[in-house]
Amino acid sequence: MNFKFHHIGIVVNSIEQYEKQMLPNKKVREVIDKIQNSKLALYENFNESYIELIEPLNENSTSFNSLKKFGNHLNHLCYKVGPFSELENFMRDRKWIKVFGPVPAALFENQKVVFYLNRNSQLIEFIISE
Template identity: 30%
Template sequence: MQFSMQAFALRFHHFGLASRRPEQTLNFLRGLGHEVIRQVYDPLQNVNLWLCPHASMPTVELVAPAQGPGPLDAILTTSSESIYHLCYETENLKASLEALKEGGFRVICVSSPKPAILFGNRQVSFYMVKDFGIIELLESS
């Protein structure tokens, strides 16, 4: 199946790295030249978050478990760290999801849209895309 270059109208934003030892992970990222421009606790997701851009490498969102059960529990069962999602920005969530489905991809909502404190309360949602993995969709401001 052929697609135009932007069939899904998505732009890469960052990758999500889950870690049980965020300070060690941050030390590694800093050693690579990443900055930490924002750190927050997100009560809607029950995770601690750090946004770590780099001048010439992809931005990393470091995600660490907070107290109690949370979305990383299953992801971090076999490893203390894992790159577990790719985030894409979209101008139109409904249109992007429809384009993915029209492209023949099975898309399952894992977490419906909610405000993300790390991104100025812009709406984020998570989806499992069969044959690809977990994607986060960040709605443009």
């Protein structure tokens, strides 16, 4: 299975406030994701990678509790992968826990994403390429 690093995801109180303190990065896109109930912004980074800022819209957001518990913080790493069936088999063999998805992601032009928790308690997102 091939994994290509895509972005880091950072949960923040306010995208507008947080981006003022970032190194200069070009904003690629900003969307409201109704499935994750969050405002999301994607920024170009170095070497074909990105930074995603995640601002929960309310307590129904998938990242609300994380923000409440930890404040602004690195939330996840994300990789582009092949078909979901291959990823699912790969994850099952490693006993990773699927926590969300696959669902269409507004930030990534409705490509499907899925989140897993690994045995080190790290949240990893995968953008599925079918």
